[in-house]
Amino acid sequence: MSVSFRLTALEVATTVAAVGLGGFLTRIYFDARDTWWKRAEWAMDKGTSADDLEQKVGLATMSKLLDSRLATGKDAELLGTAMRAIADDALEHAFEELERQADLQDRALDTAAGLPHHGQDDQDRDDEPVADDEPVVGDEPAAADEPVEDEQEGRR
Numbered sequence: 001m002s003v004s005f006r007l008t009a010l011e012v013a014t015t016v017a018a019v020g021l022g023g024f025l026t027r028i029y030f031d032a033r034d035t036w037w038k039r040a041e042w043a044m045d046k047g048t049s050a051d052d053l054e055q056k057v058g059l060a061t062m063s064k065l066l067d068s069r070l071a072t073g074k075d076a077e078l079l080g081t082a083m084r085a086i087a088d089d090a091l092e093h094a095f096e097e098l099e100r101q102a103d104l105q106d107r108a109l110d111t112a113a114g115l116p117h118h119g120q121d122d123q124d125r126d127d128e129p130v131a132d133d134e135p136v137v138g139d140e141p142a143a144a145d146e147p148v149e150d151e152q153e154g155r156r
Contacts, residue, residue: 032070033070036065036068036070036071036075039061039065040062040065040075040079042058042061043058043059043061043062043065044058044062044079044082044086045058046058046061047059047061047062047082047083047086048086048089055086055090058086059083059086059087062079062082062083063083065079066079066080
């Protein structure tokens with residue numbers, strides 16, 4: 001008993017269409033994934049910007065991209081890691097700025113109270129301007145009853 005296969009034109013056309021449609025849908029999917037990655041790269045670039053607003057936009061975009069059905073588990077893991085690193089860096093810079101602002105306030109309060117500043121930046125005080133009413137070391141006037149000595153000739 002021999003089995004012969006006869007394919008009708010309709011069966012052939014259906015098979016070719018199914019293969020073609022599968023290829024077409026695969027192409028659409030991979031194009032969409034490529035676009036997703038371009039957006040992810042853009043968002044990571046913005047997220048690492050020095051500009052606060054750009055950084056916020058980048059992080060918000062990354063968050064939205066995580067919700068996309070195009071993001072695989074590995075994509076989400078990678079993007080999540082990038083978001084945490086960017087957020088940690090932003091927090092570190094924010095704390096540094098808060099410390100700087102607090103130091104400036106301390107200096108302003110010390111200056112207003114006529115107190116010398118005793119902070120971690122004492123080594124930088126040589127570069128700071130001296131207030132008009134603050135004596136400069138080495139500029140003390142001689143007492144009225146002391147003779148003034150000429151430094152160059154050692155004369156009185």
